[in-house]
Amino acid sequence: xxxxxxxxxxxxxxxxxxxxxAINYLINKNPTKEIVIYLSEYNQDMxxxxxxxxxxxxxxxxxxxxxxxxNIFLNFLKDNVKEVYIFKPSYFLFLLPILFLFxxxxxxxxxxxxxxxxxxxxFLRRFLEYYVINxxxxxxxxxxIYNLNMNLVKQNDEKYSDFSFIKKKSTNKEKYLxxxxxxxxxxxxxxxxxxxxFLIEKILNLSHYVVLTNDIDDHDTNSVISDKFSNNKFFKHxxxxxxxxxxxxxxxxxxxxxxxxxxxxxxxxxDTKVIDLFNCDIKxxxxxxxxxxxxxxxKPNKNNYEFLIPRKNANKTFDRIIKLLKYGRKINY
Numbered sequence: 001x002x003x004x005x006x007x008x009x010x011x012x013x014x015x016x017x018x019x020x021x022a023i024n025y026l027i028n029k030n031p032t033k034e035i036v037i038y039l040s041e042y043n044q045d046m047x048x049x050x051x052x053x054x055x056x057x058x059x060x061x062x063x064x065x066x067x068x069x070x071n072i073f074l075n076f077l078k079d080n081v082k083e084v085y086i087f088k089p090s091y092f093l094f095l096l097p098i099l100f101l102f103x104x105x106x107x108x109x110x111x112x113x114x115x116x117x118x119x120x121x122x123f124l125r126r127f128l129e130y131y132v133i134n135x136x137x138x139x140x141x142x143x144x145i146y147n148l149n150m151n152l153v154k155q156n157d158e159k160y161s162d163f164s165f166i167k168k169k170s171t172n173k174e175k176y177l178x179x180x181x182x183x184x185x186x187x188x189x190x191x192x193x194x195x196x197x198f199l200i201e202k203i204l205n206l207s208h209y210v211v212l213t214n215d216i217d218d219h220d221t222n223s224v225i226s227d228k229f230s231n232n233k234f235f236k237h238x239x240x241x242x243x244x245x246x247x248x249x250x251x252x253x254x255x256x257x258x259x260x261x262x263x264x265x266x267x268x269x270x271d272t273k274v275i276d277l278f279n280c281d282i283k284x285x286x287x288x289x290x291x292x293x294x295x296x297x298x299k300p301n302k303n304n305y306e307f308l309i310p311r312k313n314a315n316k317t318f319d320r321i322i323k324l325l326k327y328g329r330k331i332n333y
Contacts, residue, residue, distance in 0.1 A: 003033045006076075006084040008093055010040035010060050013262035015145070017269050019087050020049060022149035026085065027052055033082070038072075045243035064092050073099070081105050087149060089134075094120035097127035108152055110134060110145075130155055173254050173272070176236075177203060180258035181214040183221065185279060193221060195314040197228055202322055204234055211253065212237045213246070213263075257321065260307070268305055275324060276307040277317070 005026060009019055016039070027035050027050065035055045039047055040062040047057045060068040069092055076096065086093045086109035097107040106129040112119040114136045125131060132148045143151075181196055203210055214221060217240040229235040241249065250256060250263065251270035258264050260278040267274045306324060310317045 002080065003082045004079050005030055005033050005035050006081055007035060007037045007087065008085065008090070009043070009087045010038050010062050010064070010090075011043060011088050012040075012062070013043045013046060014265045015087075016043040016046055017262065017265035018144075018146045019149045020269060021146070022087070022153045023050060025150070025153050027055060030054070036079075046247070048244045048247075062088075064090055072096075076100055076103070076105075084108065085153065086110065087152075089119045091120065094124045094128075098124070101127070110148055110152060112136060172252060174252045175254055176209040176211045176252075178211045178213065178250060178253040178256045178258075178267075179203075180256065180263045181212060181221070182259045182261070183215060183218060185259045189279065189310055189314070190312050191314045193224055195318075197225075198314075199318045199321070200229070200235070202318060203325065204232070206322070206325060207234075208325070209234045210236075211249070213241060213249070214239070255325075259310075271304065273304040274306065275321060276305065277310045278307045279310055 007023055007026065009016055009023065023035075023037065031054055033054065035050075036058060037047075037050050037055060038058050038060050041059065042062055044057075044059050050057060060072070064072075076099075081100075081103065082105065084096065084105055084107045086107065089110055089112045094109060097105070107127065109120075109125075109128050109131045111125060111128075111131050111133045113133050118125075130152070132152050134145065134148055135142050179196075179200065186192070186196065200210055200212065212225065212235070222237070222239055225237050229237065238246075238249065247266060247270075250266045251272060253267070253272050255273040255275070256263065256267040257275045258267070258277065260276050264274050264276045308317065308320055308324075
């Protein structure tokens with residue numbers, strides 16, 4: 001029976017992107033073992049990133065259901081599992097080291113700390129071979145989730161450092177600027193579809209080719225956009241694009257403008273230039289630390305990355321975007 005390494009990454013797409021290199025590290029380091037990767041219903045469209053001879057993809061819920069728990073338990077009973085990496089800090093998953101103590105499996109996990117809250121608790125951590133802590137309660141700058149994931153799998157082991165060949169990136173950049181329209185976040189800021197159209201027009205006036213994508217297949221939005229730009233040869237709108245096609249569309253762009261999230265994460269992973277609109281709703285002093293920590297947890301260490309905190313006044317934010325496109329600091333488009 002083949003030895004198996006289990007990876008739990010049943011999270012949202014953005015969280016998955018920050019763990020791609022860590023998972024690829026395990027795939028590259030263990031070519032003779034089967035790497036079983038548990039993805040969620042949210043990130044299963046990204047499974048193409050891990051299609052290799054020694055990988056096997058399984059889909060479970062982000063919040064592990066009773067059916068999922070039973071299937072995981074039965075699979076652990078019958079499979080020759082040697083190592084387990086828990087990137088998703090789920091309480092049930094941290095019970096597995098106790099449930100399968102008799103099988104001599106090494107468990108590794110990303111743990112969460114927030115003031116007096118621990119996931120898992122200190123007792124359950126005793127059953128982990130090695131773990132890293134994402135301290136979400138600190139007022140100091142904390143480590144990025146990317147670095148925590150890499151530290152979990154490498155554990156200061158520099159022997160297996162070259163896994164670049166296994167990355168799936170769109171390295172050929174094309175001359176278009178991609179704008180991603182997140183309707184929910186636009187509306188939270190009080191921005192309208194007219195504001196989006198205004199931004200597109202301002203960028204088109206700079207002689208850029210613009211590609212627009214949006215989160216949901218919104219018929220009303222699609223109709224307005226189609227009517228407005230149907231005859232513009234420098235504009236293209238992709239409706240309901242996802243998975244590998246969307247990943248490659250983002251990767252081939254020369255620049256991506258999007259609200260902070262999975263789109264900006266996919267872009268930075270593929271070395272695409274980014275203007276990240278990082279929305280903050282600050283009402284109390286503690287909110288400052290919350291957003292500061294969230295920013296540093298997911299901020300990429302890239303020279304082609306720029307972020308803006310969008311304002312309620314859309315025009316003021318758009319003016320800053322246009323200035324970045326014209327003059328830039330880190331970004332030269």
